[in-house]
Amino acid sequence: MSALDAHPPARRWFFRRHRPTAKAHQRPSLLVMICLLWLALVVFAAIFAGWLAPFGYTEQSLLNRLKPPAFLGGPAEHLLGTDGLGRDVLSRLFFALRTSILVALLGTGIGAVTGTVLGILAAHFRGWVDDIVMVLVDFQASVPFLIVALAVLAFFGNSFVLFVCIVGLFGWETYARLVRGLVLSVSGEGYAFAIGTLGVHPARIYLRHVLPNIAGVLVVQLTLNFPEIILLETSLSFLGLGIQPPGTSLGLALGEGRNYIATAWWIGLPAGVVIFLTTLSISLVGDWVRDALDPSLAQSE
Amino acid sequence: MSGPFLLRKFARCLLTLLLAVTFVFVVLRLSGDPVQRMLADDVPARVIESYRTMWGLDRPLPEQYLRYISQVVQGDFGVSFRDDRPVAAIIAERIPATLNLGLLAFGITLLIGIPGGIVAAMNRGRLVDRVVMGFTILGHSLPNFFLGILLILYFSMTLRLLPSSGIGTWQHMVMPAITLGTSFAGTVARFTRTAMLEVLNQPYMRTARAKGLGRTARVWRHALPNAAIPIVTVIGLRLGALVGGATVVETVFGYPGIGSLLVNAVAQRDLAVVQGVVLLIAFTMVLTNLIIDLAYGWLDPRIAMSGKETKA
Numbered sequence A: 001m002s003a004l005d006a007h008p009p010a011r012r013w014f015f016r017r018h019r020p021t022a023k024a025h026q027r028p029s030l031l032v033m034i035c036l037l038w039l040a041l042v043v044f045a046a047i048f049a050g051w052l053a054p055f056g057y058t059e060q061s062l063l064n065r066l067k068p069p070a071f072l073g074g075p076a077e078h079l080l081g082t083d084g085l086g087r088d089v090l091s092r093l094f095f096a097l098r099t100s101i102l103v104a105l106l107g108t109g110i111g112a113v114t115g116t117v118l119g120i121l122a123a124h125f126r127g128w129v130d131d132i133v134m135v136l137v138d139f140q141a142s143v144p145f146l147i148v149a150l151a152v153l154a155f156f157g158n159s160f161v162l163f164v165c166i167v168g169l170f171g172w173e174t175y176a177r178l179v180r181g182l183v184l185s186v187s188g189e190g191y192a193f194a195i196g197t198l199g200v201h202p203a204r205i206y207l208r209h210v211l212p213n214i215a216g217v218l219v220v221q222l223t224l225n226f227p228e229i230i231l232l233e234t235s236l237s238f239l240g241l242g243i244q245p246p247g248t249s250l251g252l253a254l255g256e257g258r259n260y261i262a263t264a265w266w267i268g269l270p271a272g273v274v275i276f277l278t279t280l281s282i283s284l285v286g287d288w289v290r291d292a293l294d295p296s297l298a299q300s301e
Numbered sequence B: 001m002s003g004p005f006l007l008r009k010f011a012r013c014l015l016t017l018l019l020a021v022t023f024v025f026v027v028l029r030l031s032g033d034p035v036q037r038m039l040a041d042d043v044p045a046r047v048i049e050s051y052r053t054m055w056g057l058d059r060p061l062p063e064q065y066l067r068y069i070s071q072v073v074q075g076d077f078g079v080s081f082r083d084d085r086p087v088a089a090i091i092a093e094r095i096p097a098t099l100n101l102g103l104l105a106f107g108i109t110l111l112i113g114i115p116g117g118i119v120a121a122m123n124r125g126r127l128v129d130r131v132v133m134g135f136t137i138l139g140h141s142l143p144n145f146f147l148g149i150l151l152i153l154y155f156s157m158t159l160r161l162l163p164s165s166g167i168g169t170w171q172h173m174v175m176p177a178i179t180l181g182t183s184f185a186g187t188v189a190r191f192t193r194t195a196m197l198e199v200l201n202q203p204y205m206r207t208a209r210a211k212g213l214g215r216t217a218r219v220w221r222h223a224l225p226n227a228a229i230p231i232v233t234v235i236g237l238r239l240g241a242l243v244g245g246a247t248v249v250e251t252v253f254g255y256p257g258i259g260s261l262l263v264n265a266v267a268q269r270d271l272a273v274v275q276g277v278v279l280l281i282a283f284t285m286v287l288t289n290l291i292i293d294l295a296y297g298w299l300d301p302r303i304a305m306s307g308k309e310t311k312a
Helices: A010-015 A020-025 A030-047 A089-125 A127-142 A145-156 A160-169 A172-187 A190-197 A202-238 A250-258 A269-293 A295-300 B003-030 B034-038 B045-054 B061-073 B087-122 B127-141 B144-158 B170-200 B203-210 B215-252 B258-268 B271-299 B301-306
Strands: none
Touching (some): A030 A269, A089 A160, A089 A202, A089 A269, A127 A172, A145 B215, A145 B258, A172 A190, A269 B144
């Protein structure tokens, strides 16, 4: 094979659905369809939270405190009941969903971009740049991230921007390691060298030629990373150290509901169920995407 | 095991530890003046100055840095802002509880994860495999704080069988250990399955079968030892997540260990305790990684001989 032939048709590979080895993975199964439907619902509810919610999420009604859900004999206007301040649980659920999804999306984006850029830098410059990035990767991998996040929150206090940045730092090292390895192997291929000899700027080579070729692996990593980011955000908020009241997030809702677990379980449990179903759906859809993108993975696993 | 191999590992551990200490020091200094935070606003400047001199905050930064390192090396993490007790003592009294919980949870993880993965790999594509894999995905998606709350709701509130929080009897350990243990059993099972499948496809497994070796002998003598390295790697990587998970689980069950100590200290911004716990955890993690690296040499003599890490 000549050097130039080695240029894989990136776009076709990315969108190709028919691979003889992956017959079973061409169309999503019923389970995956249900998961996709649930995710669509979640995104819809997050975007239109203000329009869907029957009450404001901070709207208190002290006469209607701790009312059970409508289907358990509570008042009909509060479908999922009310919390300790008489706020509508369903309305708060919509807004909690919006915050959690927003933080997870921003966090995933920050982590993916940071990791990818550092990975490319490490692979491009090698030498001491590479060393520094890899030492940072080692460090991040060796100390549990939840602990680092807790420490930073303790030292700097809490704000929404800082919180998003912390969540965003989660998982960057996986992208960095992955991209570094991929770029190193891609750079060794003929097409990257050929374009380089044409005098194209390295940044353009990476953006236009290398990135599309490693996009598949990055997408797979995204689907693995996203549920973990949601779990990180909800864990921190559950501990009362993430999103702060009067704001709300799925983790915070569950954390607040925990105090009423013996008497009013409906305050926290819906948020927990939503977290569970959402991470489960992303994992299952992610599995399907992974198989569809790279049938060789499906064989080895 | 060759000398350079060990030496390089040790150097790397020390470097990571130094990074952790530096990280804590930098963050500690960046986050503001501890004297200002501790004392009231109307304290005269003279008192503030004397505190700054007492804690060495008036010295140049490099000197403060070296002093901080030497203190940490001697096990001196300062005193808690809240009750003036030495941080080392506060942490020390919490260690046994966390160690008990962690070991129990780790045992549960291994007892469920490894046999689960092996059984799934042996029955690849059959119902057993699908059930095991289904459970791993469920376990991965179910946040441990939610599982903890569900357990409390059922076993403490409904059945009134187990205490919902606290420490003392073995009953107090059951739910925290199960919550923490099962959260990583799925990951371990998944990787065990992958590692086993890889090995089961090797030609030597066919040879073993061809020479008439029984199924049990094939799995125990030939497959498992060769699958051990990737499994150990994943378990090592996951230990950190176990430590992180412990903070959440201990908080859910009101279990007085290192994790709930950290969460409370963060909430109260008791920085001395926070940095002490963070350094302790970093040290534990580095030590564990070192032990795992050394275990590679024992699991795979080729690594020890050549001094190189083969790609597992």
